[in-house]
Amino acid sequence: MSTETLGEKLRQIREQNELPLRKVSALLDIDVAILSKMERGERKLSKEVVLKLADIYKCNPEELLVLFLSEKIMYEIQDEDLGEKALKVAEKRVKYLKANKTK
Amino acid sequence: MSTETLGEKLRQIREQNELPLRKVSALLDIDVAILSKMERGERKLSKEVVLKLADIYKCNPEELLVLFLSEKIMYEIQDEDLGEKALKVAEKRVKYLKANKTK
DNA sequence: ACTATTTTTGACACTTATTGTCAATAGAAT
DNA sequence: ATTCTATTGACAATAAGTGTCAAAAATAGT
Structure with a gap:
């Protein structure tokens, strides 16, 4: 399985596109320093930045x-023993919400 | 399925124990106002408070x-369409981490 | 209805996190 | 050696989270 972080993946894609x-x-209208840190996991990425990057690199935004x-989820459950159980509960709730979305 | 929030559940338990x-x-050494807000979801609960409450109410901490x-997980994925997929990816990662914990 | 108790609400100060800006440094390529 | 690229750290600005308090509202007891 892939154990790559989002930042690592974005750096990889950027280098494939040979963009500094x-x-x-x-293009993102953010400081170089911040983007550098984002790729190395020192700063958090925002959803907006991720979407813009998918656009810039012309890649599928969904995967990113x-x-x-x-x-973000992993960050919340870190090394909690109950993380897996919590994930399952969350999954059930998401499904429940989805089923009752229009009601 | 239970759609009860943690705060609601804690209030319920407190009322069952007839504790103001x-x-x-x-007992928690926090302000009444804060606890009131925690039960109503207006303030976030910390892991420490949750554990102390399980102790005070003599109930199983795991469920709480x-x-x-x-x-916390649900908060991160809110109403994201990709929430469910993200949960599945997170689950795989947790399992992967668990399997390689001792290595 | 009056009083006491419990709960809620909002304002406020305080602390902690997050974010953006910038300049200096380090590294790589030509 | 110079230029382009990337990293680092210091700093200020902003936002987010927390604790404290007192007044108001709701509830219960007499």
Whole structure:
């Protein structure tokens, strides 16, 4: 399985596209330093930045967003013994919400 | 399925034990106002408070902790369409981490 | 209805996290 | 050596979370 972080993946994609941080950060309208830190996991990414990056790199946003969200989830349960149980409960609730969305 | 929040559950348990906020907050060493807000979801609960409450009410901490964690998870994925996928990815990662815990 | 008790509400100060800006440093490529 | 690229850390600005308190509202007891 992939154990790559979102930041690592984004760096990889950027390098494949042969774009320097300078150019990407200009397109994103954020400081180079911040983007550098984001790719190395020193700063958090926002959903907006992730979507913009998917656009810039012309890649599927879904994969990136799923990774983005799952990292936020992982952060919450860190090394909790009950993390897995909590995930299952959350899954049930999401399904429940989805089923009753329109009601 | 239970759609009860942690706060609601804690209030229910407190009322079953016929304890006023005043007494419980004294045992917790926090302000009455804060506890009131925690039960109504206006303030976040901390893991420590949850554990202390399980102790005070002499109830199983696991159930409360799982609810506590799952609410934090739910907060992260809110009404994201990809929430369910993200949960599944997180689950895989947790399992992966658990399997490689001792390595 | 009056009183005492419990609970809720909001204002406020205080602390902690997060975020953006910038300049200096380090590294890589030509 | 110079230029381009990337990293680092210090700093200020902002936002988010927390604790404290007192007044108001709701509830219960007499």
